[in-house]
Amino acid sequence: LICLQEAAKYEKKVMVLDFVTPTPLGNSWGLGGTCVNVGCIPKKLMHQAALLGQALQDSRKFGWQFTEEVEHNWMTMTESVQNYIGSLNWGYRVALREKKVTYENAYGEFVTPHTVKATNKKGVEKLYTAERFLIATGERPRYLGIPGDKEYCISSDDLFSLPYCPGKTLVVGASYVALECAGFLAGLGLDVTVMVRSILLRGFDQDMANKIGEYMEEHGIHFIREFVPIKVEQIEEGTPGRLKVIAKSTKENEIIEGEYNTVLLAIGRDACTRKIGLEKVGVKINEKTGKIPVNDEEQTNVPYIYAVGDILQDKLELTPVAIQAGRLLVQRLYAGATSKCDYVNVPTTVFTPLEYGACGYSEEAAVEKFGEENIEVYHSNFWPLEWTVPSRDNNKCYAKIICNIQDNERVIGFHVLGPNAGEVTQGFAAAIKCGLTKEQLDSTIGIHPVCAEV
């Protein structure tokens, strides 16, 4: 979307095709993509709902008084969230119209060079030609490929608009999607179990990942480790119904069974590149992952076809990265700019019950790249002031920075586990971009009393 609005600024004739293939359970949504509809936005709002549940408990210690029994109403929350998303969908439609970008709610696929066929919901086909094309079709959740998965399980595509409370939930997976969803569901008072095949948060600093898992476990989320589901059966229909999950150990021959109201699959996402006619125009994709390799100017192997976002090979699956890449691409194409997207030191945050913000190298990656003797890790636990009065965990929040001794003790990795991790991390990311060293960090005065000063 960013590309389109930017290109239209330069008086180019621009068109966008957006189409949402319904989920196996029939769910669909409006303009805006994953982030707006089934990602960042609803996720953060539901995370906020869970945090507010905690705030309610804290507030009693700060003198607030109200009834002992406080319950959460899933429908009230979901309606509010969906209404807000609806306003964003609408906002995008209006913005595209104002910027004179032609929008069609149709499924696009290449048919011949420079030509795309657009099929709308009713099956009506139209052909469009263009000088240049941008593929930004993103991804969709992966299914397990076991009996009962598509019939009875939901994914994040369904969760944020689920028209009934999910109840006792099994989350399958250990990705940030799995942990974030498990986190807020538990925060809303639901009985949550997470089934993990091997490690948590693959690709993230494992020291931090384990602390996140520990915290979640200590706060009531059950973890079943080293098991994978092999079958899902329906015991009883309903909203929610009752499901039986049979799982097998990854190590021995053990089989276990469990009963849940909802099974949420969060085992990964697949790029939407297999059915859009890429072979017809010669765009190469990675056959195994479905992702599209591009050069540092987001160009595919076909010169007039570009790609941005989650479908790119070896790039981070993050909204701000997609936006930045898209905007700079258009500025290079139509405004004579030369800036390329800087994919180094991109900060990110996992919105688990104890939030995790990071920028730069994980400890393992730093050790591998520079050698253990060449890096110094400075770390500290901290106790947010706001947690003192309500007697919340006094040794769980944690921060560490990784420095490259050979390069003036330059800060090459930043990790923080604590409240408002995203807000804390953002500024540090900017500082790291400016080449922050340990000495400069030490000479910067802290703001008191906040978590970030640690």
Place this chain on the structure above:
Amino acid sequence: GKNEYDLLVIGGGSGGLACAKEAAQFGRKVAILDYVEPSPQGTKWGLGGTCVNVGCIPKKLMHQAALLGSALKDAQHYGWNIAQPVHHTWSVMAQAVQNYVKSLNWGHRVQLQDKKVKYFNMKGSFSDPHTIRGLTKAGKETIVTAENIVIATGGRPKYPTHIAGALEYGITSDDLFWLKESPGKTLVWDVSLECAGFLTGVGLDTTVMMRSIPLRGFDQNKQFFSPTQQQMASLVTEHMESYGTKFLKRCFPIKVEKLESNRLRVTWKNTDLGTEEADSFNTVMWAVGRAPDTETLNLEAVGVKTNSETGKIIVDASEATSVPHIYAVGDITEGRPELTPTAIAAGKLLARRLFGHSSEMMDYDNVPTTVFTPLEYGCVGLSEEAAVQCYGSDNIEVYHAYYKPLEFTVAERDATQCYMKMVCLRESEQRILGLHFIGPNAGEVIQGFALGIKCGATYPQLMKTIGIHPTCAEEITKLHITKRSGLDATVTGC
């Protein structure tokens, strides 16, 4: 040996404790004196200074209590069913806060012991440049001598003694945080936005009376909250007005009388209308600035020079006073920010220079800070007005944006005053001179950017930094509308 101690610190607050503990690390013989003169209302407290006892710590905790009140309202929108009415009990909050503060007092005592710093609960005054006379509460005297002496006695709230009844009936921040019972309907004069903010937030009828403009009272430190911070100050007060705090602008109190009901009757002059008005309150709190605590130190006896206007101790870049071997850190020093982190840093560096062969001086530039009003304001570097004054308006560019925190959407909260601006030099590099942010968690947002500014961050570098989504802080990396352009600075979209 001539002197008993290598270092004697007078004042056990943020600066003093940091200095003493650091010096002890070098194996030096260190002693510290701490004494709290009770407030006119009789309030007193333990070791730790203003920050711990009657400043940052209880302030932030009560601010948190107020924020939680808003969270309770938000929670209903997010699906939490809370039966009305919800009310706040001051004494529960006060006791919890006071207990925590006491644990910190205790913690400091233990730390001093661990680090083998001798602690005297005595009020110190100079007999000669190396001799301090300490007096306990009971009047017992002890003489202590030291090679080096650091004065870190901080400040105490001023009283507007020209107002009849001010001393007898009014309280200050020294008392507010230690009140066991609710202050009830409260009048604050002059501007004390943080206190008025959390009093409003916990449900109390709160009025701020101001002589002129908001945040003017902090203008001792020209860099912070000077009268030139008008734009940010008015956004913050606008928010407080919609939040429920009452403002009596361009008024000043004339007298305070006690009524039979034990309430206080305040009469004031409205300078706009030229009339006199009155109302009754349960509590009147004075917030007319702080005065350095130097009266009883007997500085004249040793010739330590103070600023004739402010009364603060004059120090050079190495925190040295006009008398050799006598130093000063913290709120007591002239021309320095009145902030805990700067006092701590200055104290530590001083100890390292005295005993650790270091030559590193304290850098007072680009110190970030945050005002913990209901809608928080964090900043680092120059205000827009200071930058204009320094470089000329043609040579600076101000990028700004009005944004809406995601969490406000479902909660249906007004984000009119959520605002940020970045002041940059206009020439090629576009170095960032100042960053200002109004919104939730302002302190957390600004801290990292303060680091960036310490590294000489430029506007292009900030634009190359990818944002974290969804947060408020990411909007800083997306600032692109300039004030000069006159375009609408409201952020739209995801």
